Amino acid sequence: MKREHILSMESYQIYIEEDLGEMIVRLNLAGKYSKIIVLTDENTYKDCYPLLKPFLPENHHVIGIFAGEIHKTLSTCEKIWSVLCEVNADRNACLLNLGGGVIGDLGGFVAGVYKRGIDFYQIPTSLLAQVDASVGGKVGIDFMSYKNELGLFYPPYSVLIYPAFLKTLNSREWMSGFAEVVKHHLIADKEGWNRLRLLKPESHEVMLLIQHSINIKHNITTQDPFEKNIRKSLNFGHTIGHAIESYFIGFDAQQVLHGEAVAAGMICESFVSWKTGLLSKQECEEISSYLVKYFNLPTIPTFTHKPIYRIMLHDKKNTFGNIRCVLLNGIGNTVYDRAVSESLFMETMEYYNTLNQG
Numbered sequence: 001m002k003r004e005h006i007l008s009m010e011s012y013q014i015y016i017e018e019d020l021g022e023m024i025v026r027l028n029l030a031g032k033y034s035k036i037i038v039l040t041d042e043n044t045y046k047d048c049y050p051l052l053k054p055f056l057p058e059n060h061h062v063i064g065i066f067a068g069e070i071h072k073t074l075s076t077c078e079k080i081w082s083v084l085c086e087v088n089a090d091r092n093a094c095l096l097n098l099g100g101g102v103i104g105d106l107g108g109f110v111a112g113v114y115k116r117g118i119d120f121y122q123i124p125t126s127l128l129a130q131v132d133a134s135v136g137g138k139v140g141i142d143f144m145s146y147k148n149e150l151g152l153f154y155p156p157y158s159v160l161i162y163p164a165f166l167k168t169l170n171s172r173e174w175m176s177g178f179a180e181v182v183k184h185h186l187i188a189d190k191e192g193w194n195r196l197r198l199l200k201p202e203s204h205e206v207m208l209l210i211q212h213s214i215n216i217k218h219n220i221t222t223q224d225p226f227e228k229n230i231r232k233s234l235n236f237g238h239t240i241g242h243a244i245e246s247y248f249i250g251f252d253a254q255q256v257l258h259g260e261a262v263a264a265g266m267i268c269e270s271f272v273s274w275k276t277g278l279l280s281k282q283e284c285e286e287i288s289s290y291l292v293k294y295f296n297l298p299t300i301p302t303f304t305h306k307p308i309y310r311i312m313l314h315d316k317k318n319t320f321g322n323i324r325c326v327l328l329n330g331i332g333n334t335v336y337d338r339a340v341s342e343s344l345f346m347e348t349m350e351y352y353n354t355l356n357q358g
Contacts, residue, residue: 011137011155012137012155012156012157012158012159013158013159014135014158014159014161014214014218015158015159015160015161016161016163016207016210016211016214017160017161017162018162018163018164020051020052020055020160020162020164021054021055023160023162024052024055024056024160025055027121027158029056029057029094030056030057032094033092033093033094033119034089034090034092034093035060035061035087035088035089035090035092035093035094036056036057036060036061036093036094036096037060037061037062037063037083037084037087037089037093037094037095037096038052038056038060038061038062038063038095038096038098039063039065039080039095039096039097039098039099039103039106039107039110040062040063040064040065040098040099040103041064041065041066041067041068041071041099041102041103042064042066042067043067043099043168044067044098044099044100044103044125044168045062045064047125047168048098048099048125048165048168049062049098051162051164051165052096052098052123061083061087063080063083063084065079065080065103065106067099067102068102069102069142069245069249069258070249070250071102072102072105072106072141072142073141073142073143074141074143074150076106076141077106077109077110077113077141080106080107080110081110081113081114084110084114089114089118090115091115091116091117091118092118093118093119094118094119094120094121094157095107095110095111095118095119095120095121096120096121096123097120097121097122097123097156098123098125099123099124099125099126099129100124100125100126100128100129100133100173101124101126101128101129101132101133101134101258103125103129104122104124104129104133104134104139105133105138105139105140105141105148105151106139106141107120107122107139108120108122108139108140108152108154108156109139109140109141109150109151109152109154111139111154112139112152112154113152117154119156119157120156120157121156121157121158121159121160122134122135122156122158122159122160123159123160123162124159124161124165125165125166125168126165126166126169126173126176126177127166127169127173127174127176127177127178127180127181127206127209127210128173128176128177128179128180128258128259129177130161130163130165130166130177130210131177131180131181131184131209131210131213131214132177132180132183132184132213132217133180134156134159134161135159135214135217135218135221136217136221136231136234137153137154137155137156137221137225138151138152138153138227139151139152139153139154140152142246142249145246145249145250145311146246146311146314147242147243147245147246147249148242148316149314153225153226153227161210161214163206163207163210166206172257172296173257174201174202175201175259175260175294175295175296176257176258176259176260177259178201178209178259178294179237179258179259179260179262179263179266179295180213180259180262181196181209181212181213182196182263182266182290182291183234183236183237183262183266184212184213184216184217185212186236186266186287186328186331186332187216187233187234187236187326187328187332187333187334188216188219188220188233188332189212189216189332190330190331190332190333191332192212193331193332197286197290200294201294217234220233220234221234229336230336232317232326232336232337233326233334233336234326235317235326235336236266236269236326236327236328236334237262237263237265237266237268237269237326238262238265238326239265239269239312239315239317239323239324239325239326239340240264240265240268240269240308240312240325240345240348241258241261241262241263241264241265241266241268242261242265242311242315243308243309243311243312243315244256244261244264244265244298244300244308245258245261245262246311247304247307247308247311248261248298254298254299256298257296259295260295260296260297260298261298263291263295263297264291264297264298264300264352264356266287266291267287267288267291267292267297267351267352267355268348268349268351268352269325269326269327269328269348270283270284270287270288270328271284271288271348271351271352272325272327272338272340272344272348273327273328273329275344275347275348276327276338278327278328278329278330278335279327279328279329279330279331280330283328283330283331286331287331288355292355292356297356299356300349300352300353300356302349302353305345305346305349308349309342309345309346312345317336317337319337322339323339323340323345324336324337324338324339324340325338325339325340326338
């Protein structure tokens with residue numbers, strides 16, 4: 001049975017369907033664009049591109065990059081722009097970003113800058129990208145080891161979500177995306193959180209998880225497309241989480257996936273919420289115990305705490321050199337632009353280490 005879910009954003013539509021071919025054919029890409037370029041990494045080229053290829057015109061181009069956050073850099077963008085120039089992609093060309101959060105963020109940035117902007121389509125292949133990264137029109141790359149330091153608000157032409165791509169993921173990658181599902185429940189759906197936490201992550205119906213997260217993000221981003229106020233709530237767990245992820249980028253000893261860092265960040269920022277009187281101790285412990293139980297959390301030694309704090313000083317939400325965090329004002333509600341001192345951060349990391357070592 002065909003199932004379809006369409007959300008109309010202010011400037012683009014999101015399609016969630018179980019028939020990839022029908023989605024692609026309906027777009028009439030060959031009749032709309034002078035050139036069609038597919039951006040992949042080595043994993044999506046092998047596992048996902050063969051499913052997409054039959055529905056594209058034969059004269060499309062493929063650009064492949066290495067997988068992983070470590071390659072979400074300006075140098076990778078330069079290589080892609082060079083290929084676009086070599087194939088003579090004009091302003092009427094389009095880019096299809098076939099991949100997870102890295103491909104979506106980087107590909108959108110490439111499209112937004114090339115010839116002052118060409119159309120691009122997000123075709124997310126990971127749970128992380130399907131529930132969060134592909135939606136909202138934020139694109140960017142890492143710079144000087146800082147997460148998403150360079151970026152744009154540049155929306156895709158459409159987002160095409162094909163849940164069957166998730167079958168290509170290993171359990172660790174799937175759980176990395178599930179962290180964003182948890183985040184959406186914690187910031188905006190207390191009743192949903194109470195249902196979510198009672199089941200194992202793999203017990204939930206994926207289509208419903210995707211629709212739920214997109215509905216929440218759609219509602220927030222349409223109110224505040226340029227992140228001046230309420231959209232900041234989507235960064236819960238990310239101020240500390242991004243700093244953790246940035247610190248470990250390129251470490252062979254411990255690779256930390258985005259969702260794992262965010263899960264750690266949600267534990268820490270729940271603790272800050274409790275210590276500042278916004279969240280009850282019971283709620284903080286409820287969140288922390290769930291995340292410790294189900295997620296592959298990074299080990300964060302004491303000697304890394306000060307460097308991670310220094311990375312937080314570069315967070316985009318900061319003002320006048322002061323670290324600003326999104327906190328839970330009870331489960332299902334948030335407050336943003338709340339200051340976090342260095343001493344409270346160090347206390348938070350001690351709490352995290354005590355939990356994660358227990």
